Amino acid sequence: MRATRRRIVDRVARALTLACTAAVLAPLVLIIGYLLAKGVTSINLDFFTQLPKPVGESGGGMANAIVGTLVLIGLACALGLPIGFGTGVFLAEYAHSRLVPTIRFCADVLNGVPSIVIGIYAYTLIVLPTKSFSAYAGGFALAVIMLPIVARTTEEMLRLVPANLREASLALGVPAWRTTMRVIIRTARGGIITGCMLAIARVAGETAPLLFTAFGNQFWHHGLGGPISSLPVQIYTYAISPFDDWHRQAWAGALVLLTLISATSLSVRLLTRGRFRTVR
């Protein structure tokens, strides 16, 4: 009698964990399903080549927003990747420096700072003094978000490199810094690139820090010192607008954005797989 009750409880509990998993995956299916259903019908060549049309005119596209997103990511990489990478190298190679725990802690703190707060930071540092929303401000905000991700993955990848390699290089009389550059970093290259691409995928979808830094623009941007359009902000603007035409554009934009991001993370996944096979 008791044994049967225990068995029933066991069955029920197992079924519940399975139900939880199904419930977690259901929104994924729903979201991707809706994106495909509503987005595909609005995507055409115009979407990639045309500027947004004013309210009331149908058609038009998001060419400026797609280019804007790429420009912002480029700016973010130019600033965020070298600093993040350098920090990661410092954390891994000089691990017994007294500075290291503090910097690592700061990286983790920065990783948890809400992106909207970083938006305020970029606004105060760049938009206020220059008196203009700008691509620079947006790129700066995204770079700050990238920093901790790049730094921590670089650190972890460098730590995975076997000590033998370092010892062999040093034993041959190679200076420590050249060992780091030529042996350690080169060995961990694949993993570091992976980390950088994950950071790019993460910031590509960021909207909140761009709202009052890059701001948005219905036209092509004039130089990097002025407001610039981006896919996430454009999707947001269109989604909260009352116009059906803009809603369709928002779905199409979301589909393009998600495709960009998943393509990045998927290629990362393939890269990582190859890497771990060689290392282990």
Next chain:
Amino acid sequence: MDSESLEAPWMAARPTVRSTVPRRRNVGDRVFRLLTASFGLTLLLVVASIFLVLCYQSRDAVRTFRWAFLTTSVWDPVAREFGALPLIYGTIVSSLLALAQAIPLSVGTALFLSELAPSWVRAPVSFLVELLATIPSVVYGLWGIFVLVPWMRSYIGPALSGTLGFLPMFSGPNYGVGMLTASMILAVMIVPYITSVAHEVFQAVPAAQREAALALGATRWEMIRLAVLPYGRTGVIGAVMLGLGRAIGETMAVTMVIGNRADVSLSVFAPASTMASVIANEFTEATYDLYLQALVEVGLVLLVVTVVVNVLARLLVWRVAAPAGGGH
């Protein structure tokens, strides 16, 4: 920053016997060390300056409202009254509601993945769960506005108020947008974070614990309840705190479905505002300096809260999964 402290760990292991040849430090080594250290210090500077910039940029608001800023419940920019209580309330309630939905789902999924799933199911399922984390916030918001909000208005809301309407929580008009809708989106967004950390924590449970339980005749569920859950409790709490940190700072999706009204209401159907959503909504519309400063002060409160929650979370997770998981 003395030079010794910057030496690499493998140098420390060097024998203490000194060579008779005078030791020359490589110039390249020094430059390289200084260079990477300066990058690290830049990161330190960024974090410190975020705090300082936000404090400086909200100085007049802090001076004007003092502690009343946190306890006044009127947020009315037109009347120049700024009390952040409704926003703090909105942030806390939406995050807690999200946790209430996300915790059972995530822990259940993590248990399924680590204890029960056949091995061929594990990789694809955890990949799909991770995929949830790569969807941008604004896409969640878009889906929320056009799919979840109508469902809330016509199915979920009426069903809840029909069955549980006697509770003040589930009474009141249902517009589709509101606290409950926002918390549902938030729950979906934080589930992947909690699940993956909890999964890691459960994997750190020694196999001997499980085997001991099974050897005593426990069923799988009893094994989970007696061996896995107690061992992983601290880590799971840490995972939940990490999720909480995410939920508190989440901006776009919440802004798009919460209704944006700075009121304190008992009903979960009522529109509300969170600290993050009010900044996203009003920052570019702040027409006078004190208004902008008040918004920056909201940002400062948000920053402090998320940092505290995150630090606590990391301490808890480290205690359990540190050897296995590194510092994720």
